[in-house]
Amino acid sequence: MNTRVALVTGAGSGIGAGIAQALADLGHRVALLDRSDSVHEVADKITASGGTALAVLADISDPDAVTAAVDQVTAEFGPVEILVNNAGFARDHHVLDMPLSDWDDVVNTHLRGSFLLLKATAPAMSDAGWGRIVNISSVSAIVDDDRVNYVAAKAGLEGFTRGAALDLAPHGITVNAVGPGFVVTEMTKRSAARKGRTLDEHVEAMRRTLPRGRVGTPHDIARAVLFFAAEDADYVTGQVIYVSGRPHR
Structure with a gap:
């Protein structure tokens, strides 16, 4: 296994x-944005466990902030070879009550953040002829209530994943997505409150x-990401795998 950035x-x-x-447990140098x-x-915890990590503060919806963040990572570790677009949050309302x-x-x-990160990192991947991009979707992409945004x-x-996979495949870059189901994280507390529980x-x-x-x-989701990011997963691109404990059509 090659270690990557x-x-x-x-x-x-x-x-x-x-x-x-x-990713750090596999020996990759990991920038956390x-x-x-x-x-x-989180970066300190990874470092304490023997990994190599760099913490970077940025708002991924801001093009200048994204450029500066990727430049910082490149200066510290080298060009990004594995990109995981995971950042996101929910603000739930009925569609008729949804504030703009x-x-x-x-x-x-x-969406904008994932696009900006891809644009900032894929050119170096293309130059190297190798890259892995994994977008974190959700089973909510199929349907969910009170969260139309x-x-x-x-x-x-998921559409972005498939379109980008076609564009980038000739450059040695795969683009895939992982769709988590119910995973206990900090967001779960807000979901519980929304349900009155x-x-x-x-x-x-x-x-x-x-x-x-x-x-x-989170470990369940990470395992799927590691598959898509693997050296020998280069014949799989434009795919979405749901990690939810249930079958999906």
Whole structure:
């Protein structure tokens, strides 16, 4: 296995932190990008466990911030070879009550941010003739209630994945997506509150709906990302795999 330079967005907590740790455990040099200071704690934890990590603060919907962040990573580690577009959040409302600002913020982070990161990193991958881009979607891309902004952003991200895969395949770059189902992270507390449940009540209610009989963890998502990022996964591109404990059509 070759060790590579990886960049994970939204790596300050939850799924992003889990993906960053898993990549570092394989020996990759991992840049963790987030707009929260918590990214420094995650980077310190990776370093303490023997990995190589760099914390970078940036708003991925800002083109100048993205350019500066990628320049910083390149200066410290070298060109990015593995990009994981994970950054995102939900602001849930019924479609008729959805503020325009919440639509824009969610779509700009998930879609605009992923586009900007690809544009900033793919040229170096193309020059090297090798690259891996993994976008983190969601089962919500299929359908979900009271979060039309999130549904639209994730469905768009899957379309973006397929379109970019076609464009970049001749350059030795694969583009794939992982769609998590119910995974317990910091966002789970907000989902529980939206349903009028405590965190424990919400987790148990969701567990009972899952054929596997358990809820997901960031580790489950990281395992799928590692497959797409592997050296010998170069014949798989433009694909979406849902990691949710249930079958999907």
